[in-house]
Amino acid sequence: MPVTISIPRESTFPGSDWTALSRHWHPVAFCHELCAAPIGVRLLDVRVVVWRTPDGVRAAPDLCQHRGASLSQGRVSGRDIVCPYHGYAFDPSGRCTHIPSQPDALVPRKLCLNLFGCREQGGIVWVCLDPESTETPPEFPEAVDPAFQVVPVTPVIEWQASAGRQVESFCDVAHFAFVHPQTFAVKDPVVPRYEVRPGDRGLVAEFESHVGNVGDAGAERFRWRRVYHLHLPFTARLVVHFPGGGRLVILNAASPVSARLTRLFAVVARDFDHDKPVSDIVAFQHRVYGEDRAIVEGQHPEELPVDLHDEVHLRADRTSVEYRRLLARIGLGRHFTS
Ligand code: FES
Ligand SMILES: [Fe+2]
Incomplete structure (x- = not known):
């Protein structure tokens, strides 16, 4: 679910510069680096997790909404990325699909991943933090x-x-x-x-x-x-x-x-x-x-x-x-x- 992200509290950029840069696409990894495991990167002072799904690459804040664990320490299982702390699983759309400690629980609305823009182009994985952006990654x-x-x-x-x-x-x-x-x-x-x-x-x-x-x-x-x-x-x-x-x-x-x-x-x-x-x-x-x-x-x-x-x-x-x-x-x- 796309949600506009706000400036991280540890931002080293002036606020207006951060906002301007967040609308653009930035490289975060080579495609060949992104294999079975998720990877954690930092972009514009934001901790981002990037992973590969059968539907393509995905990026989200590197933070699980449950207790703030780093999803980049988790794993990819089938279509889902799985949090390392309590095993909650999220599908390629960011929806929570499994809560192991309480499988029948109604999933709270807030418990999802707010996906960033993420694309592969020219052998590079590109991320855009602003889901409303109309920009595109550079051509190669x-x-x-x-x-x-x-x-x-x-x-x-x-x-x-x-x-x-x-x-x-x-x-x-x-x-x-x-x-x-x-x-x-x-x-x-x-x-x-x-x-x-x-x-x-x-x-x-x-x-x-x-x-x-x-x-x-x-x-x-x-x-x-x-x-x-x-x-x-x-x-x-x-x-x-x-x-x-x-x-x-x-x-x-x-x-x-x-x-x-x-x-x-x-x-x-x-x-x-x-x-x-x-x-x-x-x-x-x-x-x-x-x-x-x-x-x-x-x-x-x-x-x-x-x-x-x-x-x-x-x-x-x-x-x-x-x-x-x-x-x-x-x-x-x-x-x-x-
Ligand atoms: S912190 Fe992610 S499942 Fe608990
Ligand atoms: Fe030079």
Whole structure:
């Protein structure tokens, strides 16, 4: 039964920001992680249980209405999730189907699960805390395109940083020469003019660069087209068009655990080199993210300042300027810096 959830008492977000973010879909797990057992996650400071039923994935507050036990410590039995404390069972619609201590009891109205929105898309489980929301989870078309090999970047890494700072760093094109000289950047730090235009649910930024893997002979001579598709609030999909025609796609889906803690769900897809080991691509992606994380975890304030007066912007920062404007438009406050 859908019931609007209120802001958790331990929320690290300002109230209006929490409400705005609760209307959107956020990643909480990779689909392959969600097997027979329920799992407990934290999203926007809310404890959430996620589980798999024959009718699809489900999410609810990780709290049984009987005595507050954590349902994520329970189990799935047939169609039902079963509470670990007194064994009450709940079906995929959230209805209580069994009270073992009193099987004939009339089930009190309040004894049910207030389900959140929960969907699988692109190999990721997405949750939306607002059951009235009309938003949809971000698209990842390459995940269902047979031309692409799709590789989740596991294990999932936690960043001691806000999701906004993480996503902005993923879309920042002016840091390559400074942060990634050991992995993929060439030495020239100059950012050519690039375009940012409105996207379906955010923005699209197109950037031509001669970024290449270090050691690629003559990488400077090539042009690599990088197209960022940003889906508000915290997911970006980068399509890198290689000089030879191949495409490498990185889905960067940041989960706002709290205002200052982010779990990063990243997936890489490529339409070439299918015979090469996927472990190499995962290790490489972890190295690159490790370089970013060292910077982002040191940024202050930890939250992304949505007010454009708070930091300094140059032409090379067009994507982040537009990103901050859009975050303001979806309702994040001028002082998204709790
Ligand atoms: S606390 Fe869940 S059944 Fe009692
Ligand atoms: Fe980076």
